[in-house]
Amino acid sequence: MQTTLKSISIGVLVMCCVQVFAQAKFGKILKDMPGVVSYTYRNEFAKDVPKTLDNIKALGVTNIEFSNLFGKTASELRTLLDARGMICTSYGVSYDALLNKIDQVMEEAKILGAEFVRVAWIPHTAPMDLALAQKTVADFNRFGQKLKENGLTFCYHNHGFEFLPYGKGTYFDYIVQNTNPDYVSFEMDILWVFHPGQDPAALLKKYPKRFRLMHVKDLKKGVVGDFSGGTPTENDVTLGTGQLNLPKILKAARKTSIKYFYIEDENPKASEQVPLSLAYLKGL
Incomplete structure (x- = not known):
């Protein structure tokens, strides 16, 4: 009985958050209502793309960073977005x-209406070293041009290593300092700055013009990074319940060239957590 009541209470709280924050304004701490990363709703998208888009829009979120077309063509997905x-x-x-399909990538990005093309992982089988960093710089400059x-606009999403x-x-400093700023920008994933022991706010202040996008997320208390x-x-x-100092990070982000903020939540319960994360951001 207690479990049932708890589930009902969580459901009511989520629905209240949906209703209140669908119309929320985020001007004080963010530059606009944050978007979401499609990976957050990967399980839902895999089952029903139109319904998942409807559920996301019900939160007041209309901006999505897609990293998967979920069985649709870019044109089909764009039609679904436009209709909503x-x-x-x-x-x-x-x-x-x-490396091998950049023309196709550009075509799909343009059909989707994307301004940015982002990559989030550098293939590697060993810890990063100078040779890999140098190859990365050369590749990024070529992609970006x-x-x-x-x-x-090309962006690289950091991932900790x-x-x-x-x-x-x-090595992240090396990559930033040796890539051409006219061609290469960055998407800061704040969890993957914090997890390897760095300070996201300090990194934003160090490179204020190089970051153009941000993944906003939080790391469970007690987790030790590497x-x-x-x-x-x-x-x-849920944002505000973990280890990251989000007010400090987001305050620093306002003084950078970041254009779009996206909530990314990889937790299997992300659909329950995102409304609460939006509530947290609204309250800052």
């Missing part, structure tokens, strides 16, 4: 796709 007054501002693809020539120490900083670039998805928690 929703947009895709960033298109996430694999490193291999940029090609995309810019076609009206798109780039923060191994190198010289007076980290340079692996991985943690169980259950360690993604």
Whole structure:
């Protein structure tokens, strides 16, 4: 009986959050209502794309960063978005796709209406070293130039392993400092800055013009980070309940070139957590 009442209470709270925050304004702490990353709703999208879009819009969220087309063509997905007054501002693809299918990537991104093309993983079988960092820089500059020539902006989404120490900083510093800022921008995933022991707010202040996108998320209390670039998805928690100092990070982000903020929640219970995360952001 207690379990049933608890489930009902959570459901009522989520529905209240949906109703209140569908019309919320986020001007004080964010530049606009945050979007969401499609991976947050990956299980729901895999079952029913139109219904999932409807559920996301019911939260007041209309901006999605897609990193999967979920069995649709780019044109089909764009039609579904347009019918709901929703947009895709960033298109996430694999490193291999940029190496071998960049023309297809550009075509799909333009059909979706995306401004940014993002990659979130550098293929590697060992910890990052200088040789890999140098190859990454060369690839990123090439990707970025090609995309810019076609009206798109390339962004790299950090994933933790780039923060191994190198010289007076980290390999992430090396990548930022050696890529052409005209061609290469970055999407900060704040969890994957914090997890390897870095300060997201300090990194934003260090490179205010290089970050254009942000994944807003939180890490379960007690989790100890490392340079692996991985943690169980259950360690993604509702914003404001974990380890990250979100007010400090988001305040620093307002002074950068970040254009779009996206909530990313990899937890299997993300659909329950996202409304509560929106409530937290509204309350800041």
